[in-house]
Amino acid sequence: MAKVYFMNDRSQSLETSLVAKTTTLFDKAEFGKMINPGDVVAIKLHMGEYNNTAYIRPVYISALVEKVKSLGGNPMVVDTTTLPYSPFASRATALDHLNTIARNGFTQGVLGCPVVIADGYIGTDDMNIDLPEGFILKEQYIASAIGLADCMIMVSHFKGHPMGTYGGAIKNTGVGCASKRGKLNLHLGGHPTYGLKNRPWHDQLCTAKECPTWELCDNVCPVHAIKVLDTGATFDREKCIGCLSCVGVAGVCGVAGFPDDYFDVTAAAIADSALAAVKAIGGPEKVGYINLALDISPWCDCVNFSDRPIVPNLGIFASKDPVAIDLACLQKATESGGMPDSIAMAKGVMDPGLPKLTACGSMMGISEFIQPNVGAKIGLGSKEYELEEVPPLEDPQPFLFTEVPPGIKLAKTFTKKGDIYPEGGFKAEKEVDIEDMR
Numbered sequence: 001m002a003k004v005y006f007m008n009d010r011s012q013s014l015e016t017s018l019v020a021k022t023t024t025l026f027d028k029a030e031f032g033k034m035i036n037p038g039d040v041v042a043i044k045l046h047m048g049e050y051n052n053t054a055y056i057r058p059v060y061i062s063a064l065v066e067k068v069k070s071l072g073g074n075p076m077v078v079d080t081t082t083l084p085y086s087p088f089a090s091r092a093t094a095l096d097h098l099n100t101i102a103r104n105g106f107t108q109g110v111l112g113c114p115v116v117i118a119d120g121y122i123g124t125d126d127m128n129i130d131l132p133e134g135f136i137l138k139e140q141y142i143a144s145a146i147g148l149a150d151c152m153i154m155v156s157h158f159k160g161h162p163m164g165t166y167g168g169a170i171k172n173t174g175v176g177c178a179s180k181r182g183k184l185n186l187h188l189g190g191h192p193t194y195g196l197k198n199r200p201w202h203d204q205l206c207t208a209k210e211c212p213t214w215e216l217c218d219n220v221c222p223v224h225a226i227k228v229l230d231t232g233a234t235f236d237r238e239k240c241i242g243c244l245s246c247v248g249v250a251g252v253c254g255v256a257g258f259p260d261d262y263f264d265v266t267a268a269a270i271a272d273s274a275l276a277a278v279k280a281i282g283g284p285e286k287v288g289y290i291n292l293a294l295d296i297s298p299w300c301d302c303v304n305f306s307d308r309p310i311v312p313n314l315g316i317f318a319s320k321d322p323v324a325i326d327l328a329c330l331q332k333a334t335e336s337g338g339m340p341d342s343i344a345m346a347k348g349v350m351d352p353g354l355p356k357l358t359a360c361g362s363m364m365g366i367s368e369f370i371q372p373n374v375g376a377k378i379g380l381g382s383k384e385y386e387l388e389e390v391p392p393l394e395d396p397q398p399f400l401f402t403e404v405p406p407g408i409k410l411a412k413t414f415t416k417k418g419d420i421y422p423e424g425g426f427k428a429e430k431e432v433d434i435e436d437m438r
């Protein structure tokens with residue numbers, strides 16, 4: 001039976017700050033036991049696409065960096081290069097990724113430790129992991145800087161996801177720790193049955209050079225599998241590696257479709273890839289998972305926007321088991337009512353007891369249980385879990401910015417500078433009409 005620790009998102013004091021709750025759960029789940037003095041500790045998170053606004057705020061990570069340092073660990077914040085996913089990818093090289101996340105607030109100066117794009121400049125710095133246990137993938141490629149770390153704190157934003165149906169610990173581990181070629185693999189690139197090279201191509205829908213985006217379409221594919229001729233767009237199946245760059249162009253007009261079961265099988269491959277990442281770093285005892293179920297947007301932080309959350313904030317979760325922690329989040333989302341005027345209302349899943357992510361997250365209504373079901377089947381984690389609600393810390397002292405009280409700290413400077421309170425007081429009316437004001 002896996003343990004999942006939970007604190008809700010209510011906060012009315014220093015002790016119940018969500019940042020304090022995050023580090024409280026770190027301690028409750030005993031993540032410190034993974035860290036020996038001098039250990040390189042990878043803190044893995046998704047730092048948000050360009051103009052996404054729902055991603056995890058840097059302050060949570062800064063606090064975890066301080067926590068790791070206090071235990072003698074050597075922290076680094078990590079993420080990986082992406083597949084293009086769209087015609088204008090902003091994290092597909094390490095250079096672009098670092099520029100994007102700096103705009104989102106993630107820099108060494110903010111976090112207190114280096115940010116490492118763990119699969120290198122173009123996503124090929126990786127480790128090949130043999131995966132005989134895999135449900136569909138039998139090998140996977142994991143970013144070197146993650147595989148070579150001594151242990152990992154996996155900090156995941158729980159929310160919806162167009163392909164995985166939801167994003168949580170399994171997805172942040174499976175997709176987020178995979179190198180670029182690992183991401184191609186888990187998106188079934190080149191797969192003989194489910195891969196995009198097998199997708200339907202409805203060329204009768206193409207308006208060729210009458211199409212307002214034909215030049216973009218002609219230039220979107222990094223391996224030149226799509227060409228737009230005077231007669232329409234052509235698709236060279238053999239060349240297609242499944243990078244998804246074209247989905248926002250030829251997919252939108254309806255010419256490029258998806259193979260049957262593509263989304264279901266991709267969700268399963270995400271769990272396979274998560275197991276590969278755990279193996280790469282040295283086994284389940286080397287990874288601790290924190291899920292922040294806050295700002296639960298219907299789609300992932302990898303899109304350039306963030307819709308209204310589908311349910312209110314659920315809280316913060318911590319566990320050593322990625323399957324259990326994700327199921328606990330899904331359970332809480334199901335138990336919750338939906339958010340007024342969100343896509344949950346449009347999809348008719350406002351009532352408590354209705355699964356929210358299947359309806360609101362997936363592009364295709366794929367089951368939210370594929371990732372955890374496959375994860376349990378391949379030994380990534382357990383579907384049996386006990387959810388323990390954790391009380392807040394009683395001693396807020398570690399979260400005080402300074403221990404010097406104002407009477408000492410500021411009295412001295414006021415005495416020296418001497419102009420904060422004007423002689424004779426501030427100019428103001430002695431009394432005002434209170435009723436008029438109201």
Ligand code: SF4
Binds near residue numbers: 208218250253254
């Ligand atoms: S495939 Fe679609 S986007 Fe591309 S040129 Fe044809 S109509 Fe335009």
Ligand code: SF4
Binds near residue numbers: 196221224225245247
């Ligand atoms: S045709 Fe294939 S390789 Fe080319 S952009 Fe589309 S998915 Fe990527």
